[in-house]
Amino acid sequence: MIKSTNSERKITNHLQQDVVKVSGKKIFINPFLYWRRFDENTYRWLREPGQMSEDQIKPNRSRFYPELEWSDLSHDQKLIKDATVEMFLKTLELINTFHPYLSSGQLLEVERKMAIIKKIPFEKWVAKSFAKKARLLENEKRKFQRERFFSSWREWLSLENTQQAILPLIITIFVSSFVGWSLGISKNSCNPYFEQNIDQLN
Structure with a gap:
């Protein structure tokens, strides 16, 4: 019974982190909860960092990270933060698309709550995404090297x-x-x- 209660509490906490109320309306601030409502191209656009240009991301750095001095960050830290800013912008775009009735003031309220609640989860997700991409690239590199090695031997033997x-x-x-x-x-x-x-x- 205690385990069941703890599990329900965890689920409730996660839902609270994924949903905000604005004027009595529930808004998902976890962009992946909209996945049933968009196609594969949109899903790929959402889950893969680097879909937005630097010109789109750079002006919004201070919007979501007003406390940071970007010149003090390392290259890797900038990559994570920029990709997180990209996630915020993508999520706001989805919210605006699926909740067209929200006013500019309500969207601003959603943005403020999302910046507080989802900043760390977005950063963690982005870091995992980069790590996964790095592993895939390393696997592809090893596969290419093996194929090149065997190809060289076949060519030499022929x-x-x-x-x-x-x-x-x-x-x-x-x-x-x-x-x-x-x-x-x-x-x-x-x-x-x-x-x-x-x-x-x-």
């Missing part, structure tokens, strides 16, 4: 000069193996223990 050089080597290895095997058989045939075993079998 060369006429390579085949002319390898053929004598293969013949030498085969002959050496055959000679070694023949000598081994001859040695065993001269071995009294070997002959004794053969006599016993006969």
Whole structure:
């Protein structure tokens, strides 16, 4: 019963972080809760950072991060913050699309609440998105390197000069193996223990 109560409390807390009330109307500030209402292209536009230009993001930095001095941030920190600003702008665009009845004052109220509630969750989501993209790029890089390695070997082996050089080597290895095997058989045939075993079998 206690576990069930705790689980319900967590769900309630998450819902409270994803929904705000403006003039008695519930507004989703988690953009992914609108996924049933948009197509695959819109979903891709939402989930992939870098869909908005720097000219769109840069003027809105202080709008969502008035407390930050951007010149003091590292390159990676700027990437995270800029992508978070992009998430805010995309979410506001979706809210404006799916709630066209909201006035400019109501939209501003939604924006203020969203900036407080969703800043950290958006930053975490953006960081995970960048990490996932980095892993995919690394996997693609390794795959490309493997394919290039095997392709180089196939190309090298297909060369006429390579085949002319390898053929004598293969013949030498085969002959050496055959000679070694023949000598081994001859040695065993001269071995009294070997002959004794053969006599016993006969």
